[in-house]
Amino acid sequence: MTATTMLKVDAVTRQFGGFKAVDGVSLQLGAGEILGIAGTNGAGKSTLFAAIAGQQPADAGQIHFEGQDITRMPPYRRARLGLVRTFQIPREFKSLTVHENLMAAAANPQGERLLNAFFQTRSLREHEAQLSVKADRILQFLNLARVRDVKAGGLSGGQKKLVELGRVLMLDPRCILLDEPFAGVNPVLIEEICDRVRELNGQGIAFIVIEHHLQALKSLSNRMIVMDRGSILAEGDPHTVLDDPRVQEAYMGGVV
Numbered sequence: 614m615t616a617t618t619m620l621k622v623d624a625v626t627r628q629f630g631g632f633k634a635v636d637g638v639s640l641q642l643g644a645g646e647i648l649g650i651a652g653t654n655g656a657g658k659s660t661l662f663a664a665i666a667g668q669q670p671a672d673a674g675q676i677h678f679e680g681q682d683i684t685r686m687p688p689y690r691r692a693r694l695g696l697v698r699t700f701q702i703p704r705e706f707k708s709l710t711v712h713e714n715l716m717a718a719a720a721n722p723q724g725e726r727l728l729n730a731f732f733q734t735r736s737l738r739e740h741e742a743q744l745s746v747k748a749d750r751i752l753q754f755l756n757l758a759r760v761r762d763v764k765a766g767g768l769s770g771g772q773k774k775l776v777e778l779g780r781v782l783m784l785d786p787r788c789i790l791l792d793e794p795f796a797g798v799n800p801v802l803i804e805e806i807c808d809r810v811r812e813l814n815g816q817g818i819a820f821i822v823i824e825h826h827l828q829a830l831k832s833l834s835n836r837m838i839v840m841d842r843g844s845i846l847a848e849g850d851p852h853t854v855l856d857d858p859r860v861q862e863a864y865m866g867g868v869v
């Protein structure tokens with residue numbers, strides 16, 4: 614692993630019954646990079662994310678994050694290391710407000726044993742106040758301050774994707790896996806999401822982005838991978854990858 618490699622995936626396989634949804638995939642993500650992953654439906658992209666983030670651990674292969682073997686680590690421990698993901702279908706708490714959704718996403722680090730209930734209460738209150746300020750800062754950054762007290766279930770598709778991003782930002786991530794951030798999002802909000810991702814990337818957060826919207830993915834990514842039937846079909850500079858005849862063929866001759 615080089616000094617700048619943040620995430621290293623080695624020959625990872627994940628199967629369901631006898632079917633290999635992900636079949637020996639290897640990839641590396643550099644610190645500060647935005648890696649795009651495209652591929653036809655059922656290619657194994659979300660399953661690869663689940664193996665990296667820990668919801669569906671790899672059956673074979675290894676995953677290292679910042680030099681540490683995380684292959685068998687539960688998702689919450691990977692998140693503590695700074696590796697987090699969003700989901701294709703946003704998992705917001707519909708009846709909670711946007712601000713409450715961000716608060717709920719934050720882990721409670723109150724592991725310390727405190728001497729009495731008074732200090733414990735005060736400490737918890739202080740902790741909650743800090744989280745609330747942090748949530749408001751993130752909502753400001755995501756241009757969601759105006760819907761702070763709106764129930765998340767009533768938001769547009771694009772706003773829900775931004776809330777999903779806000780929820781993972783509460784965890785102080787170093788690497789974010791975004792699963793289809795543009796699905797069901799209008800073009801204006803797609804641009805907005807791209808801008809926020811670029812800004813966060815400028816602050817040092819690395820990203821892997823799964824997306825079917827190839828033009829937006831091409832403009833956002835430093836590098837791209839295209840998956841097909843559980844394997845990597847092509848990898849490299851986004852323009853070159855999308856011009857690759859094998860990629861064109863996988864998309865059934867469509868111009869991508």
Ligand SMILES: Nc1ncnc2c1ncn2[C@@H]1O[C@H](COP(=O)(O)OP(=O)(O)OP(=O)(O)O)[C@@H](O)[C@H]1O
Nearest residue numbers: 629633634652653654655656657658659660661701
């Ligand atoms: N829990 C599961 N049990 C059985 N099969 C599964 C499971 N999850 C995924 N699969 C299968 O694994 C394959 C890869 O699915 P996956 O969702 O990873 O693809 P994808 O590339 O993300 O597709 P899409 O772009 O449509 O979201 C598919 O054939 C899918 O039906």
